[in-house]
Amino acid sequence: MSESIAGTVLDSLEFARSGGVLERIVRLDELPRLADLLITTDGFLSLRLTGWRDNDKSWLQLDVAGELVLCCQRCLDGVRFPLEIRSRLRLMAPGEEWPDDDLVDDSADAVEAEKELAVLSLMEDEVLLALPIAPMHEKCDPPSADAGKHGPSPFASLAALKK
Numbered sequence: 425m426s427e428s429i430a431g432t433v434l435d436s437l438e439f440a441r442s443g444g445v446l447e448r449i450v451r452l453d454e455l456p457r458l459a460d461l462l463i464t465t466d467g468f469l470s471l472r473l474t475g476w477r478d479n480d481k482s483w484l485q486l487d488v489a490g491e492l493v494l495c496c497q498r499c500l501d502g503v504r505f506p507l508e509i510r511s512r513l514r515l516m517a518p519g520e521e522w523p524d525d526d527l528v529d530d531s532a533d534a535v536e537a538e539k540e541l542a543v544l545s546l547m548e549d550e551v552l553l554a555l556p557i558a559p560m561h562e563k564c565d566p567p568s569a570d571a572g573k574h575g576p577s578p579f580a581s582l583a584a585l586k587k
């Protein structure tokens with residue numbers, strides 16, 4: 425078993441400066457906000473966090489891969505969702521001038537460089553952003569006669585599922 429990263433915090437600028445690499449296998453039940461949206465928390469995501477500097481800029485790259493089983497909003501059955509995330513973060517040191525929106529590369533977000541970056545929480549944020557708002561099968565099987573009874577909110581059916 426790999427060491428849990430539940431409590432792992434790192435100095436993000438130092439991580440970038442030293443060319444840090446962090447690789448972990450994360451159990452789905454270690455991600456409570458995500459787990460709420462899943463049919464099953466049996467499974468893993470692989471996480472790779474790398475840091476580097478170029479031209480006095482500090483960067484992090486977060487790669488997450490795996491497969492989730494989300495709740496179909498039409499039939500409430502499980503729907504598989506392959507996950508493959510790569511996000512780049514430009515670390516802004518205290519006092520560093522933030523780039524104009526126009527100048528920020530679309531492929532990277534500028535974020536405040538944290539001294540105690542909670543890796544698991546960052547990973548969970550990125551995974552949640554990557555999920556579809558209303559996951560659905562292309563074609564539900566069997567077709568549910570209840571479709572439409574759960575109201576317009578995708579969360580209404582999630583709530584119903586938990587009862």
Ligand SMILES: [Zn+2]
Pocket residue numbers: 496497498499500501560561563564565
């Ligand atoms: Zn379905």
